[in-house]
Amino acid sequence: MKTRKKGFLVTTLMAVALFSLVLSACGTKPEASNTSNGAGSSNVAASNQLEAIKKAGVIKVGMMGTYPPYNFLNDNKELDGFDVDIAKELAKRIGVKPEFTAQEFSGLVPSLQKKKFDAVISQVTITEDRKKAIDFTEPYITNNVNIIVNSKTNDITKLEDFKGKTIGVGLGTNDESYLRNEVLPKVGDFEIKTYDDVITSLKDLNSGRIDATINNLYALKPIIDKNGFQIKAVGEPIKSDQAGVAINQKTPELKEALNKALKEMKEDGTYKTIFKKWFGEEPKE
Amino acid sequence: MLELMWENVPFLLKGAYYTLYITIVSMFFGLIIGLIVAVARLKGNRPVRWLARMYVSIIRGTPVLVQIAVIYYGLDDYGISFGSLTAACLALSINTGAYLSETFRGAILAVPQGQTEAAYATGMSPGQTMWRIILPQAVRIAIAPMGNTFVGMLKETSLVSFIGVSELMRQAQLLQAQYLLYMPFLLEIGLMYWIMSIGFSAILERVEKRLARAY
Numbered sequence: 001m002k003t004r005k006k007g008f009l010v011t012t013l014m015a016v017a018l019f020s021l022v023l024s025a026c027g028t029k030p031e032a033s034n035t036s037n038g039a040g041s042s043n044v045a046a047s048n049q050l051e052a053i054k055k056a057g058v059i060k061v062g063m064m065g066t067y068p069p070y071n072f073l074n075d076n077k078e079l080d081g082f083d084v085d086i087a088k089e090l091a092k093r094i095g096v097k098p099e100f101t102a103q104e105f106s107g108l109v110p111s112l113q114k115k116k117f118d119a120v121i122s123q124v125t126i127t128e129d130r131k132k133a134i135d136f137t138e139p140y141i142t143n144n145v146n147i148i149v150n151s152k153t154n155d156i157t158k159l160e161d162f163k164g165k166t167i168g169v170g171l172g173t174n175d176e177s178y179l180r181n182e183v184l185p186k187v188g189d190f191e192i193k194t195y196d197d198v199i200t201s202l203k204d205l206n207s208g209r210i211d212a213t214i215n216n217l218y219a220l221k222p223i224i225d226k227n228g229f230q231i232k233a234v235g236e237p238i239k240s241d242q243a244g245v246a247i248n249q250k251t252p253e254l255k256e257a258l259n260k261a262l263k264e265m266k267e268d269g270t271y272k273t274i275f276k277k278w279f280g281e282e283p284k285e
Numbered sequence: 286m287l288e289l290m291w292e293n294v295p296f297l298l299k300g301a302y303y304t305l306y307i308t309i310v311s312m313f314f315g316l317i318i319g320l321i322v323a324v325a326r327l328k329g330n331r332p333v334r335w336l337a338r339m340y341v342s343i344i345r346g347t348p349v350l351v352q353i354a355v356i357y358y359g360l361d362d363y364g365i366s367f368g369s370l371t372a373a374c375l376a377l378s379i380n381t382g383a384y385l386s387e388t389f390r391g392a393i394l395a396v397p398q399g400q401t402e403a404a405y406a407t408g409m410s411p412g413q414t415m416w417r418i419i420l421p422q423a424v425r426i427a428i429a430p431m432g433n434t435f436v437g438m439l440k441e442t443s444l445v446s447f448i449g450v451s452e453l454m455r456q457a458q459l460l461q462a463q464y465l466l467y468m469p470f471l472l473e474i475g476l477m478y479w480i481m482s483i484g485f486s487a488i489l490e491r492v493e494k495r496l497a498r499a500y
Contacts, residue, residue: 062449066462073463077296101369102459103449111449114361116369199462227465 050094050253053118058099061087062111063122065102066197068222069278070123082218082278086140087121089270090245093261104196106172109134112246118254120246125174135249137258139242140271142284143216145175146233150205156212157235159183162190165211168201169194174241175214199223205231214238218279290469293460297470300456301477303370307452308439308481311377315438318382323389324415337386344383350444352376357448373445377438384434385427392427393419425496432489436482443478453477 053059063071065079074080079100091098103111108120112134123143126136149156156165162183169176171194179192193210195201198219204210206229223229245258265271275283325337344352356379357372367375396419404414446455457470464470 065459068462073459101449102451102455104447107447107449110358114358114366116449197458197462199465203465203467223465229465 048253049118049248049251050257053094053096053254057096059087059091059094059096060099060101060116060118061091062101062103062108062117062120063087064105064108064197065100066199067123067219069218071102071121082141082274083121083123085274085277086245086265086271087119089265089274090121090258090261093264094257105170106196109172109246112248115248118247119258123243124246125241126244127174127177129177130174130246133249135247135251135255136244137247137255138262139244140262141243141275143218143241143243144237145214145216145239145241146237147212147235148202148205148215148220148231148233149212150208151230151232153211159238160187162212163188164190166191166193166209168192168204168210168213170198170201170215171196178239179214202229202231205229216241286469289464289466290473293470293473296460297453297456297473297477300451300453300474301481303450303452304439304442304478305481307370307373307377307442307445307450308435308485310374311381311438311442312435314374314378315381315385315434318378319385319389320420322382322386323393326386326390327393328411328415341383341386344380345387349376349380349441350447352380353445353448369445369448369450372448373442373450377441377445380441381434381438384437385431388427388430388434389423391430392423392425395426396422425493428489428493428496432486435485435489439482439485440478 063079063083065071065073067081067083069081071079071081071083079102084100087098087100101111101117105122108117108122108124109130111117112120123141124130124136125143126139130136147156147159155161167179167190169179169192176192176194184190184192193201193204195204198215201210201213201215202220202223205213217233220231220233224231245262247254247258262271265274272283275281322337322340325333326341329337353373353376356367356376357369360367400418400422401414404418405411409417442452443454446452446458449455453474457474460470461467
């Protein structure tokens with residue numbers, strides 16, 4: 001009886017000791033990451049990010065992982081797709097290995113800013129608003145964005161037809177801010193429903209929960225091919241977006257290295273091969 | 286369909302591993318936090334009691350998802366940076382700790398006052414009384430509601446997919462995008478969560494039986 005109580009006390013004390021150990025371990029972490037936050041020292045620390053990546057031998061890349069054919073899981077359960085091939089090629093040219101993390105799109109840019117990733121390669125459209133918070137390499141793809149509706153829908157062919165309808169769009173995407181800030185004031189009232197991945201929005205479109213969505217055409221093909229969603233693109237492209245590799249501001253060396261790698265890829269034909277592999281056509285320049 | 290579900294079991298099990306990992310780590314630290322906070326609320330001086338009360342009130346009064354985001358994204362603004370797995374464990378430990386502290390507090394209060402008086406009468410100090418007499422009895426009372434909290438938390442781990450932890454829910458999302466199918470994978474992970482919670486319940490039942498033996 002006595003030993004059992006003692007055992008209880010000992011376990012509790014050990015647990016408390018372990019806990020304080022973990023806490024103190026956590027306490028040391030901030031110092032390591034602090035350097036990139038202070039205004040004064042930030043230039044020194046941040047400009048070394050390329051060096052830091054090379055030293056680690058790994059570039060941490062964030063992406064959605066749910067956006068075929070850009071980034072998705074293949075049959076071997078590895079991330080695959082156009083973005084992934086671009087990322088692998090970029091990493092190879094810098095001389096490091098890519099390490100991918102799949103996360104909802106809306107969390108990708110915040111995670112980049114918080115230095116959880118070195119780069120986000122997930123069809124992040126280059127916009128002036130985003131440039132205030134993060135930096136981009138040169139664009140690596142141009143996407144035409146179309147209105148997409150259920151095959152049975154005939155009354156929506158242009159943005160003006162959105163009035164009174166429910167329109168789905170990816171949360172935190174450039175398309176979302178485009179709908180809210182440009183289309184909504186012009187066209188008048190329609191409801192915007194946001195999604196964390198593209199598939200869910202197209203699924204809802206297929207089952208009639210939303211009236212239309214906007215997305216680029218490359219994203220549609222595998223979905224229609226694979227499980228025959230009854231959806232179609234209508235009208236002329238409403239806009240054309242350029243996506244770049246998103247990186248943190250004040251990392252000029254990294255930007256320069258990535259831009260150089262992109263340029264080389266385009267020059268030696270690797271880029272064209274990757275593009276044709278995923279989209280079945282030549283890149284338009 | 287069944288074949289597809291079967292084929293993807295290993296991939297989902299990888300997610301289940303993280304789900305279990307986060308659950309167990311958070312349970313462990315949650316228990317410690319809960320115990321400390323419960324004792325602080327009952328025996329601490331006024332500022333300590335107030336702090337403990339505020340902690341419980343704030344944690345219980347805000348969504349877990351907000352707490353996860355605060356720890357992962359929010360603290361980062363102040364230079365405190367965690368990896369996503371650490372942030373997940375930390376957030377859920379702090380969250381469970383608050384719920385468990387109430388369980389423990391109730392359990393401690395449920396131990397008859399006579400026990401304390403008897404302990405004092407034998408010459409024990411208040412500290413000794415707490416550790417040797419009250420807490421062992423309180424833990425017994427607390428076991429069943431603790432089980433509730435644990436099983437609840439097992440399922441709440443699905444929220445940490447939000448910060449990019451590849452736990453069960455996240456793995457299922459990736460599969461949904463790969464095969465463009467929802468129901469099979471939802472059923473599959475539902476089953477996995479269920480099996481894990483049955484496991485936890487079974488363990489707790491054994492612990493309960495063991496503690497129920499007379500001293």
